[in-house]
């Protein structure tokens with residue numbers, strides 16, 4: 001495989017080679033992600049109750065964040081090889097809609113509601129939470145969600161059955177604003193699980209936290225030439241950290257697990273410095289939506305087919321490509 005290695009080019013040199021313009025202009029672009037985080041928190045802090053209570057408010061703000069960052073990809077492109085085309089856009093949009101409809105329904109029905117019932121039956125009550133400052137509540141929600149997601153994501157990279165659900169996300173061959181939503185539905189459900197329903201947080205800080213995570217993870221997948229300063233990138237995941245996580249060699253993906261809180265990788269020893277511009281798995285074979293949906297079941301289907309033919313065969317992958325690496329991570 002003659003793929004170039006993960007680039008460790010500094011943001012400064014990358015900016016210079018891309019000819020963005022003045023350093024001042026680039027500094028402003030680098031500050032867009034932190035500015036959006038602040039804007040989102042302020043929005044929900046001062047949002048009228050009618051907005052908080054509206055059933056589509058979170059869909060509207062989440063959609064706005066996605067399309068705003070898509071617009072930035074247009075203006076401040078990071079890699080020409082990641083440029084969005086119609087097929088990529090349609091696939092990404094499909095998964096965003098899936099996330100806000102079917103995945104949201106499953107999460108609500110199979111996780112949130114049972115957790116709320118459990119909280120009720122156990123008599124768990126944390127009314128003191130709502131007396132905390134708004135920003136503290138937002139930070140707590142972010143930490144609780146991200147702590148769970150970090151370990152779930154790490155498990156997916158270390159236990160084969162869970163890797164089969166997560167691998168389709170790693171088969172994406174370019175990074176774009178909506179790519180965080182692309183993956184097998186089982187993985188999308190698993191990664192959405194959290195313990196927030198066990199606490200008495202007010203709705204507005206939960207929405208603020210979800211939108212902050214939207215902003216961070218959207219930029220962490222976006223083809224935008226924005227490299228936020230250390231006060232942001234020490235704590236929050238950036239495109240540099242996350243592109244490295246999307247490296248082609250499987251072993252190179254086992255770092256930077258924090259979807260939004262890269263701080264957790266620094267704490268738990270999985271942080272790795274660097275950046276990748278070439279991303280994918282299985283020699284960068286792009287999966288169709290059908291293949292992404294079937295991926296976890298493919299070993300079983302292939303085994304049944306092989307038995308039917310009376311032959312002994314190993315798994316040859318969803319489209320007949322021999323899979324060499326992810327067949328036994330951690331094995």
Ligand SMILES: [Zn+2]
Pocket residue numbers: 153157166170245253
């Ligand atoms: Zn991963």
Ligand SMILES: [Zn+2]
Pocket residue numbers: 169179180221242246
């Ligand atoms: Zn990703």
